[in-house]
Amino acid sequence: MSVDISAEPLLDLIPYGEIDPLALSVLAANLQAVLGLPTRVRPDRPLPEDSFIPVRYQYDAVKIVGSLDRERDGARFRMGVIQRDLCIPILTYVYGESQLGGRAAVISLHRLHHIDRQVTFERGAKIAIHEAGHLLGLEHCREPGCLMRFSKQLEQLDLLPMRFCSACEYEIARLLKRAVQNRY
């Protein structure tokens, strides 16, 4: 089978509100390079006000993921990117949220901020790749040097190299092949 994967994006990055264009390019480049997921950046949209939780002053990640999942057009996987703080009903915050083996995810750059923009971008890329791994169907991994490891704190995230362990890498190759075959 020969499929030209560069032609058809498998993942749409969807900016909500104003996002640094350079951040989006870094995310897309890393998703493509580390995960091998052809990615395109879509035009930005207004902040999803229906997902805003006034008492918590945060956005509901589950709601955003739900609405992205229901959209008919677009690539097989879609990932929202937002500069505001995200949470889910039971947790005080999340860096990102995704459907395991599903279509939609969202990540927030809010808590990833660092004085050095490069560090912020790198953190964002790690979260984006991690959530995209969930979209492909990967669960958390316990290898200390693997992007599918759940990072309890930013310090842990920073220590992670930009790569998967060999078991996850093997699994991704398999799942990606399947995703390419069922891209529509």
Place this chain on the structure above:
Amino acid sequence: MARSMHIMVVDDEETICLALSAWLTKEGYSVETAASGQEALARMAEKKSDLYLVDFKMPGMDGLQLLAEIRARQPDAALIMITAHGSIGSAVEAMKRGAIDYLCKPFDPEELSLIMERVEAARAIQQAEAPVADHYAGTSQLSWGGIVGQSEALRVVLNEIEEVAPTNASVLITGETGTGKDLLALAIHMRSEHAHGPFVAINCGAQSETLLESELFGHEQGAFTGALKARRGRLEMANGGTLFLDEIGEISPKMQVNLLRVLEEKKFCRLGGNQPIDIDFRLVSATHRDLRQLLREEQFREDFFYRINVLTIHIPPLRERLEDVPVLADFFLQKYAQETGKPVEGLTPRAVEILMGYNWPGNVRELRNVIERVVVIARGRMIGAEELRFLKTYDDSCRSAPATLREAEILHLQGALEACDWNVTRAAKMLDIDRVTLTRKMKRFNLKRP
């Protein structure tokens, strides 16, 4: 990693059930949900769970009633109570009646993650059935709680564990990186009178000083910027059990003073708090460094050293107990074959010979990585010399390695890179160093793909 734990989430709010089960599923657990106490008991009659996460406030049967019902039907069940913010009273009541922990919603992701680590550790203890001695009596092979081998050296270590475990003395475990000091610590815990308490581990080398401090001591609300909620530290979590401080050689003299005080007074305060909390735990530490050398260099305090080092256990490097290699290799092979679902059955005699001819600078961890890699690339049912080719060239070059350490290092790096087709990321993993370090070394020694 095979994680067979089955969890039931009981909450009348659907969004909470969904969010929790999604999170736990990503962690690799199998999860079911129930919207009420009655539904939970009905489901339980069908299939028991290992862990129950129960909301305190539910219409009909409340969390405490359900707790009593679950305990009556399944005395060994683990239960965590979820309470509303600010109702510590109900949480305390639940703990008194046998809940192992509680969470105030909404909770921090790291709090949930820490609690699950504790549950896992407690489960490992429950599952490590019989005492060490029974396990290897009459057989030549030793296998207990992940400690695998057949060498005399390992037998000596396990005997020492049997001897020191029941005492309450602080134990220091020494040995090179990758020898499995964490497994020995767990073994000591399981054989001790604290076995039914928690086993709480922390790697002192993996985090910054401030992070380590708040991780150990916990903090009160508002103790520092970002401390929105009070949090228990590992010292508190280890109460009644064992605290395992890995890489103890990495902690600063200031932290040594703080810990020494805790060990002497058996009480401490959370960061930003002034309420002393009583604690009682068994201390096990480990290091790959030569602490006596650090003492001489005055990087380690003498009083602290003698406090943590009442008894010492040394685990020899793998190259000094090569008889353990085939047993370990087989153990990891079965494990990874099962995890990846590949139909790999064993190693050919020639492959075993190659493994035993290698000197394993990265110890058991390196052997584990090699086997993992080999299982992933394996095509047939048996692993032969062919699949281990990368290891052979890699070692031959080391063995014929001449005079200087520098030359040996260059050859070793070169061998590893060749074995990985000059993929720096993979080679770094095999060498158990980080990518940046390897790149730096490649630059220094001018190592390039030919």
